[in-house]
Amino acid sequence: MLNQLRYLFSQDVGLDLGTATTIIYVRDKGITLRQASAVAIEKDSGHFIAIGNEALELLGREPEGIEVILPVRDGVIHNFEITCRMLEHFFAKALAGSFGHPSLLVGVPAGTTVIERRAIYEAASYLDISEVFLIDEPLAAAVGAGLDIHQPHGSMVLDIGGGTADISVISLAGTVYAYSMPLAGDAMDQAIIDYLRHEHAFLIGQRTANRIKHCLGSAPTESNSYASKRSCLTIGGRAISSGMPATLELTGEDIQKALLPLLKKIARAVTDTLSDLPPEIVNDIRDSGVTLTGGGSLLKNLAAYLNEETELSMKRAKEPLECVVLGLQTLVDHMDTIRNRQGRDIHASVPLSVTSRARAA
Numbered sequence: 407m408l409n410q411l412r413y414l415f416s417q418d419v420g421l422d423l424g425t426a427t428t429i430i431y432v433r434d435k436g437i438t439l440r441q442a443s444a445v446a447i448e449k450d451s452g453h454f455i456a457i458g459n460e461a462l463e464l465l466g467r468e469p470e471g472i473e474v475i476l477p478v479r480d481g482v483i484h485n486f487e488i489t490c491r492m493l494e495h496f497f498a499k500a501l502a503g504s505f506g507h508p509s510l511l512v513g514v515p516a517g518t519t520v521i522e523r524r525a526i527y528e529a530a531s532y533l534d535i536s537e538v539f540l541i542d543e544p545l546a547a548a549v550g551a552g553l554d555i556h557q558p559h560g561s562m563v564l565d566i567g568g569g570t571a572d573i574s575v576i577s578l579a580g581t582v583y584a585y586s587m588p589l590a591g592d593a594m595d596q597a598i599i600d601y602l603r604h605e606h607a608f609l610i611g612q613r614t615a616n617r618i619k620h621c622l623g624s625a626p627t628e629s630n631s632y633a634s635k636r637s638c639l640t641i642g643g644r645a646i647s648s649g650m651p652a653t654l655e656l657t658g659e660d661i662q663k664a665l666l667p668l669l670k671k672i673a674r675a676v677t678d679t680l681s682d683l684p685p686e687i688v689n690d691i692r693d694s695g696v697t698l699t700g701g702g703s704l705l706k707n708l709a710a711y712l713n714e715e716t717e718l719s720m721k722r723a724k725e726p727l728e729c730v731v732l733g734l735q736t737l738v739d740h741m742d743t744i745r746n747r748q749g750r751d752i753h754a755s756v757p758l759s760v761t762s763r764a765r766a767a
């Protein structure tokens with residue numbers, strides 16, 4: 407009875423703690439926070455100078471004595487103390503004006519280790535949140551993408567986020583297969599930096615690479631190779647030969663060449679996955695195709711490229727950046743069902759062999 411009374415006044419909250427972006431959903435209020443998972447600190451004192459988008463703006467242009475820290479790596483807490491302090495700030499903003507005790511549902515990558523899960527419970531306890539549930543992100547993303555996860559039908563979700571691309575197969579509301587690769591948005595930015603250094607002897611920073619990816623980036627398909635030659639962008643950086651600031655004109659084709667090796671590896675991982683799965687599930691996936699989620703799936707022509715390479719139909723979710731939080735929203739709106747379950751982890755066990763392979767990638 408006491409418990410029921412307590413939850414009557416609880417504030418149900420969903421947290422998507424992404425490598426690139428943190429999104430918070432508060433029941434009956436909607437999405438109340440969407441900020442870069444970044445913090446700028448004064449190195450000597452440890453004081454926070456900026457948090458979230460403002461901190462990310464400083465990346466690559468930090469004044470002396472200031473460091474920008476991205477405390478979430480590959481979707482899990484990498485720097486515990488900084489993550490806790492960052493979340494404290496985000497929760498204060500997201501829950502401003504709310505009363506009651508927050509109950510938290512957090513999306514975690516499939517294959518998250520026991521220690522990584524414990525870090526989330528400890529962070530929650532730092533934030534004075536006593537009720538915490540974890541759910542596999544692919545399940546939340548699938549719900550957010552509108553898939554019916556309760557069907558006895560295998561569905562494949564490919565989530566391309568900031569740090570990792572995660573291939574998951576879901577059936578009967580459980581993750582039956584998970585494979586994670588460090589080949590996602592950040593790796594695309596790095597591939598652009600490396601390509602310009604090697605092919606054009608030209609140096610750029612991470613922020614410029616990210617801007618190029620957004621403006622000019624695309625995956626090469628038979629139909630878009632002509633268009634990519636015509637689109638161009640002039641960028642600023644440093645010529646290696648002179649060491650001086652310079653400009654360079656880039657074409658879409660340059661960026662396709664830069665991204666191609668990485669995109670090939672993602673496509674290869676999808677086809678390799680099929681050979682690891684039982685034939686019935688492979689048939690299901692051949693019938694219904696693959697759902698693409700995560701910000702990286704917004705790369706132009708990616709779905710068409712992956713379709714050409716894998717011969718599977720690829721459907722990008724309507725709101726790829728928000729699939730996880732939209733899924734969390736659906737679940738948070740039924741928090742009582744979650745409360746009445748046994749255990750705090752809402753996930754089916756991922757085969758160990760798959761998990762270790764994923765972590766070794």
Ligand code: ADP
Nearest residue numbers: 424425426427567568591592700701702704705
């Ligand atoms: P995470 O869940 O890891 O925080 P997100 O799903 O938010 O990641 O995706 C972030 C990644 O998506 C970043 O690397 C960002 O550069 C990339 N991204 C966002 N929009 C686009 C776009 N239009 N084209 C290509 N990449 C994009």
Ligand code: MG
Nearest residue numbers: 424567700730
């Ligand atoms: Mg994500």
